[in-house]
Amino acid sequence: MKDDNVLEGWEEKDQANLDKKSARRMVWRTRLSIGFTVIRTILLIFLIYIAYMIPVGMYYDMSGKQAEFDRLVTTLVETRYSGVEVNHRYSAHAEINSFLxxxxxxxxYRNVGEWDVVIGEVQAEKHLFGKVSYSLNFDEKYLYENKVRNFAIPPKILGRESSNAESGSKEHLRKQLTKIDEGHVAQAQFSVKTPMKSRALLDKLEAYDIQVYRMPVYGGELTEFETSSHGSGQLTFVQSLLLRPQITYDDKNxxxxxVSPLNKVTIEQSIDQFYEDIKWLTENGNYSGKDIDQKRLKYLRENGIKVYGAVVTGPIREIEKLLDEEQFHQFYLGGVEVWNWYEN
Known part of the structure; x- marks a missing residue:
């Protein structure tokens, strides 16, 4: 009986073709196997991430940490940057990622008349063991526009003579306002040559049809401790703490x-809340300038609150009248809008 050799008659090239086909099938099976393994791994990682982030997000919201971060950023901005308000009242905006x-x-936004005029946004971030960092990004309308200006410390506080000469900023603003008709409202800020009690400044401003939204508070800068400043002639400017209308928070922040704006009815509550705000910042926040705020708070508790300027809004003609006040100087215009004012 002859051997039954099924491979008899095959040529070597036929065997080579078969080996190549088998190799290709093996390669594709390997690729598919690796692909499915990668997909399963990605899905597993995604499920683990979801399982991790859901409780983290729930805790972040329910514990009040989410609202706390918004409150922290809002308070930092509104107690430092004149004429700037933060829209934070209706929902929590803060987020947390997997690295915590x-x-x-x-x-x-700015208060210009009765309108809240959007001017940009603040972006803030805090790593788990880091400090809060934030930046104010303004909508630029003009090149090299300075959106925020500091107030001039009264020379008397620094042991200098006060000048009675008209400031260039006052005359510049006077020329601007005379060209604007009565159908407009504006926001403006000014400094005061002599420090005074907040109620005394409100008494002086009561004669004008305006609303007051900020007052710079002297906290011992340059006399009790050093801080960054810049000068112009005999005047020295610092970024001071600002007294704002009272804002309260619940136990979840x-x-x-x-209350808005600052007036004789709201001033005492606003002052009490100001102390609470700065105390809360220094106890709960980790931010640049915290040590200076602690020194400011100590100074204010020992010496009380004295203000030296204001941010106001009202009809153009009322803003124009403020220029005639001898004690007011270093005026700057924050914004102008068409008429939107509830007349008394």
């Missing part, structure tokens, strides 16, 4: 209530 880095983006 917190971030938030909040709208910025969510916005509870607010």
């Amino acid at each position: 880095t917190q971030s938030t983006t909040l709208k910025l 969510r916005h509870s209530s607010s």
Whole structure:
């Protein structure tokens, strides 16, 4: 009986073709196997991430940490940058990622007449063991526009003589306002040559049909401790703490209530809340300038609150009248809008 050799008659090239086909099938099976393994791994990582982030997000919200970060950023901005308000009242904006880095983006606006005019946004971030960092990004309308200006410390505080000469900023603003008709409202800020009690400044401003939204508070800068400053002639400017209308929060750091603007009825509550705000910042925040705020708070508790300027809004003609006040100087215009004012 002859051997039954099924491979008899095959040529070597036929065997080579078969080996190549088998190799290709093996390669594709390997690729598919690796691909499915990668997909399963990615899905597993994604499920683990979801399982991790859901409780983290729930805790971040329910514990009040989310609202706390928004409150922290809002308070830092509104107690330092004149004429700038933060839109934070109606919902929490802060987020947290898998590395426990917190971030938030909040709208910025100005009070111009009765309108809240959006001017940009603040972006803030805090790593788990880092300090809060934030930047104010303004909508630029003009090149090299300075959106925020500091107030001039009264020379008397620094042991200098006060000048009675008209400031260039006052005359410049006077020329601007005379060209604007009565159908407009404006926001403006000015410094005061002599420090005074907040109620005394409100008494002086009561004669004008305006609303007051900020007052710079002297906290011992340059006399009790050093801080960054810049000068212009005999005047020295610093970024001071600002007294704002009272804003209260609940035990979860969510916005509870607010009064606006500053007036004789709201001033005492606003001062009490100012102390609470700075105390809360220094106890709960980790930010640049915290040590200076602690020194300011100590100085204010020992010496009380004295203000040396204001941010106001009202009809153009009322803003123009303020220029005739001898004690007011270093005027700057924050914004102008068409008429939107509830007349008394």
